[in-house]
């Protein structure tokens with residue numbers, strides 16, 4: 599059973615690259631903001647940009663840095679501007695434990711994934727982010743996966759990701775009752791450029807699904 603038994607589903611908006619998009623996400627009620635630090639992404643930031651963007655995030659909104667199999671030294675440099683680290687590659691549990699911030703582990707939903715085993719292996723994770731599996735693409739795929747594959751009881755808070763948008767997130771929340779939902783492409787006009795109306799609509803659907 600999840601260690602968190604009764605809660606409001608949180609919202610993380612991922613892949614922010616612009617100050618105005620941060621402001622729109624905060625105004626809409628986002629609980630967490632994701633900053634992609636992997637240079638292979640069209641949403642990637644460098645350290646200087648991360649520092650500038652995170653400086654405008656108000657208290658009680660979680661700043662999440664996203665990494666894909668990157669060096670501990672680079673992650674360490676970024677951590678000064680972060681509240682939480684999201685490991686989105688093939689990092690082993692021991693590598694994740696090198697973080698000096700709390701961390702979550704993203705798991706791509708391959709056919710053969712054993713989520714109970716992963717929850718055990720990544721025992722120190724503060725949550726497991728479940729994302730669609732697309733060969734060669736570590737994340738931000740814009741694709742959903744079969745939510746029925748998520749066990750009702752998992753020993754970690756579930757952060758549901760992959761192809762969510764305002765049209766399907768309500769159903770996802772009612773079906774999975776995740777600890778949090780995570781969206782990137784579903785609230786964008788173009789890669790890395792968020793749409794304030796889509797952000798508002800997304801957050802609203804999450805709230806409505808829990809009334």
Ligand SMILES: O=C(O)c1ccccc1NCC(=O)[C@H](O)[C@H](O)COP(=O)(O)O
Pocket residue numbers: 612613632634636639640641664666686729736737738739740741759760761762780781782783784
């Ligand atoms: O967003 C990216 O470009 C990205 C690149 C490499 C690894 C992860 C990436 N994003 C991770 C996220 O947290 C996304 O929000 C998540 O994969 C869902 O994306 P989407 O399907 O577009 O909502």
